[in-house]
Amino acid sequence: MSPAEKTRPTGRGSLRDSVLGEDLIFLLARANALALAAANTALAQHGLKARSYSVLALAADGVRPTQRELAEFLRLDPSQVVALVDGLEERQLIERQTDPADRRANVLVATEAGRDLFAQAQESARDVELGLLATVPPKEHERLAELLRLLAFPD
Template sequence: MSGQDDGLLDDTGFLLAHASGVIVRMTNARLAHLDLRVRHYSVLALVCDRDGLSQRDIAEFLGMDPSPVVSLIDTLEARSLVLRRPHPSDRRAREVRATPDGRAMRDRARADVAAARQDFLAKLTPDERGQLLTILRNLALDGSDPGRPDRVAISDA
């Protein structure tokens, strides 16, 4: 590695993005036997935890553009893992609900996600893992992002 590249090793944004890429690849490899990827799992897990969310709420909570979220939901719906219905209070919106098969798939996938996380964090002590989680929560939930997950208002629409 050249001296010019060394600056990236001190760049928090680069390191976070790189670490994210590593754990996503590890998790995707673990989920492959279920024909899922991290993004599918994220949508499915969220819908299982919060049934009846609108597609817009899902996109906002996950910090994604709505178009790819609709595509992910299309894939999950084609596999009968979720279903979409007109939202009860807004005819323009669609709510997303997990099916029993979707809940079973989320439960199977959860073990694979946990195993990938365990592998990824294996170099850290239990105390360091706890510190990392605390630090990431502080960074992600610091108030500077109006779309942060703990502040996303789940709308009636």
């Protein structure tokens, strides 16, 4: 008891000194929210969002991913990939090619227009990235990426 707290002191340093400020999961969520928002607004000028950008990226560098691989990689339900691919295919940025090795599967390939658009979008993406990294000492950039890779791909 002794609830002697004054009423104001929600005050100064604010919430980030609370337990959550040290919660990795929360930090990840918030960092992601900021990054995603920035990326989406920047990519909008190319008619893309982070999601469609990712799909285009993979199609564009010739990895020939199947939709299922994409779903797993992007952590999406396969049905969401369908919609994503539909959108990009209608805009003739990518193409579904039925995998000759397994005719159930579609392999995604970027058209020339797709590769061109990606090249442009990639610049925007890079700018956003640099913006986000503005507060991080450049020396640490690579280490941060490395650490994030460990979280993103724990194998």
